[in-house]
Amino acid sequence: MHLNQKNIRNFSIIAHIDHGKSTLADRLIEITGMLATRDMQEQVLDKMDLERERGITIKLKAVRLIYKAKDGEEYILNLIDTPGHVDFNYEVSRSLAACEGAILVVDATQGVEAQTLANVYLAIDQDLEILPVINKIDLPSARVDEVKTEIEDIIGIEAQEAPMISAKDGINIEEVLEEIVKKVPAPKGDANAPLKALIFDSYYDSYKGVTCYIRVFEGRVFAGMNIRMMATGKEFEVTEVGVNTSKHVPLESIGPGEVGYLTASIKNVKEARVGDTITDALNPTKVALPGYKKVIPMVYSGIYPAEGEDFNTVREALEKLQVNDGALIYEPETSVALGFGF
Template sequence: MTNLARIRNFAIVAHIDHGKSTLADRFIEMCGGLEARQMTSQVLDSMDIERERGITIKAQTVRLAYRARDGHDYIFNLIDTPGHVDFSYEVSRSMRACEGAILLVDATQGVEAQTLANAYQAIDADLELIPVLNKVDLPASEPDRVKAQIEDIIGLDASEALMISAKTGQGVDEVLEAVVRQIPAPKGDPDAPLRALVVDSWYDPYLGVVVLIRIREGTISKGTRIQMMGTRAVHPVDRVGVFTPKKVEVDSLGPGEVGFLTAGIKELADAQVGDTITEERRPAPEPLPGFRPSQPVVWCSMFPTDTAEFGNLRESLAKLRLNDASFAYEPEQSLALGPGFRCGFLGLLHLEIIQERLDREFDLDLIVTAPSVIYKVHMTDGSVHEMHNPADYPDVTKIDFIQEPWIKATILVPDEYLGAILSLCSEKRGRQIELTYVG
């Protein structure tokens, strides 16, 4: 059993392209997670699409061993999270498995939209934040300006912010030391009834469903009969292990540890993200507070070009749904295109990525309708209908009023662009609530 005081669980959060995956590479290199010959850039971005586009889509976890300057050996469970707003659900899930986060800010770009959104998510999850300025080796870097931005906009003390270059490795050892000093060790009783949070799950053709878990209390080992507290499904555990980033099997996992288990789970719905795993023999009295389910924002319909492929499409969506819990779908029938599915996404990039994955990973040829949103139609008899499609438009005489989705947004913008942004918002029927100057 690993000593709890020697474990640190943390995530790296930042805006897109501020260097999260590159910093994760340096950590893996410096902690000996992989030998030099096995290292590639963006080691944790395992999908081809991630490498081609230079973005992180799936949050990935890795367990590293680190010998600190105090002479003790520590275990780091690091989660590299996406930076794009469409994958913020991945970030919120990762936060639940951590006690702290490294807030990475590009010293040439400064605080950007997702820096702020992810920082607030981390503060919401009660995490300890370590501000780190990346790319300080570039001639365009302005560390003093960016420190002032972090303090003014996020409200985080940045006077002690670490200056690093993830690409060259400059200052990265100081970040590892800061993780040891500033991020609290996890808490948990190894003898209490088992409570483990399902952080992620994905489908492996050989092992079935692989479940990524964070143990809060109790221990789990091979042969344990586990029960999902949400679905009540019971499974015997085949193997438990950790990612280093290679899959490595271990005897057991205890409180504070992040690892994976397989239990011959065939049903994709049996390992829902946010569910709590407990022991069948000695169940926990109550589940862990889970995550809020994701809310799809953009909807579109997908139909196979050949209706005989409908079964394949259904199967592919089910497998993809397990690998991406923020994506929703339901069957739909179209007079012109036949049977298909209405799919919900967190944004347009999310839609594009899913479409590309269906094409590449499952070799499907699809017809995709234009993206739209859901309208709520309130009828004169008091009932409410959700309208996905213009074809569902009810009789006009029976409609009381129609609601469309709106967002409440905070826009941070330099002075010189203020006029243009305000006129853009009013063109798009935006209503200005207030205007304040920051800093």
């Protein structure tokens, strides 16, 4: 089934931490009927236990929603979730590169904050259509008009018409969906050109190997195809391709403008780097998508097991973690005081 590109909308949600980004994502998922209310867990997109526990989005995820708009047409909305924390700046920039639009969620009680700005500038760099949304209007301390003026003065985008919502209480969520359909541009791309797809996230699965979340810009990708990673030059055969609703749904192929996933018996996330371009090994594209950077670690720490005999257990844990996190580098070391560690 080849989708009509004009009915696809790829967008992400950007916000300062705790302004209600994951809650809004949950409401959009609920209102488009992708999950029954009883299946809804708080923060559906935050799959890692650490994300749920701390209420922050670390690894981003993509989910496909189907929305019947007021114009009678059915639209495919691909919501690409981004981390709101400043430490995940590169991940945010890669997920924004997979979109044509971004919803900017601003807390009506807090106004524009530092992290909001950092992510908005990333979105402006990617030339995205930015749709401001004022959240938490149900709170007594909400100062909606002031916040609208703040958005216009500080960021310089029109905000008087911005939907005023309460993601927690589900107020005005439909208005946000209508804004996405009306204002976010449909993706462009030629299905007959050589494959060009962006990896914006990847994770390791012990059964299938690395699963890459991808956005296809040109061409089509299908199971059985030989692909090449343009940053590393490694080649793989695609074993499965599909889209992510509440779970992975395998399809024959995905084409330009679509967001989905692929598996190709990749053993380590270092071979499927975030920001890399996937192309057809037999008919490669000439130029990779811009913006790829090697991820640089930001935090350094020493880890030593409390009991010396746990050294191998810690090493195994780090090996598993490294398979899932391309930015993690570790090396064994010894300390006179602490013994063997990393």
